[in-house]
Amino acid sequence: MSTFLEAHIVQLLGEEDERAVGLIYDNYADTLYGVAYKITKDDALAQDALQESFVKIWKKAASYDAKKAKLFTWLFRITRNTAIDKLRSANLRDDREIQIDISDVYNLGTTSLKPEHLDVKDHIGNLDEKYQEVLNALFFEGMTHQEASEALDVPLGTVKSRLKIGLRELRKVFNCFVLLIILVL
Structure with a gap:
């Protein structure tokens, strides 16, 4: 050229x-x-x-x-x-499609465990706003990391860091919940 x-x-x-x-x-x-x-x-x-x-x-x-x-x-x-x-x-x-189709490990059935019982959105609402924005964009709006970076006008690395921290905070809450499920089953 x-x-x-x-x-x-x-x-x-x-x-x-x-x-x-x-x-x-x-x-x-x-x-x-x-x-x-x-x-x-x-x-x-x-x-x-x-x-x-x-x-x-x-x-x-x-x-x-x-x-x-x-x-x-x-x-x-x-x-x-x-x-x-x-x-x-x-x-x-x-990977998600394959895993769902062939995996029967931890298959609790649809009546045993319902997402609305987990109150995921409520727990996300307890996080700092910057973590909420990233988690909502990625998981509830279906954006890729790059799309979330552009939509939120933050660097891609910041999106990934906030995702990691937000998930770590949620894990603290849900580890207790999963332990209870295991004990009940």
Whole structure:
């Protein structure tokens, strides 16, 4: 790609001009799809990752800094991270489905243990607000870590730390509950 065209795209990004996305698509989409496909090894996931990447590229257009990275490097990182998130999300979904289908360990039946009896939302409500926000986004709104990071406008590492701390606090409450269940059974 010519440096003139790249500079033009960078200028359009800085101006938040929609033509930048079209130019990026025309000049980089095939390569970025290849990046996503190499990570996901699945056509549908790679296409989803590419589409999400373009949305992120547009949303983050004003934050691109040519002094920190070349345009392709910036596009590559966004696409790579999005593809990794997609793959992790798909693998977690697959693992949960397999586990539910083949595992009868701890199968208490639907009448024995109901989520509403656990009062999970009530216990989450007792946590600091910053932990509540993360847990609600991830577990009740179905967001990925990356999506929660963007929605809450906090760094990805902060989302993960707050998740870990929030779960640790909930574990303290529910360890006692699980112990009671085991004693009753």
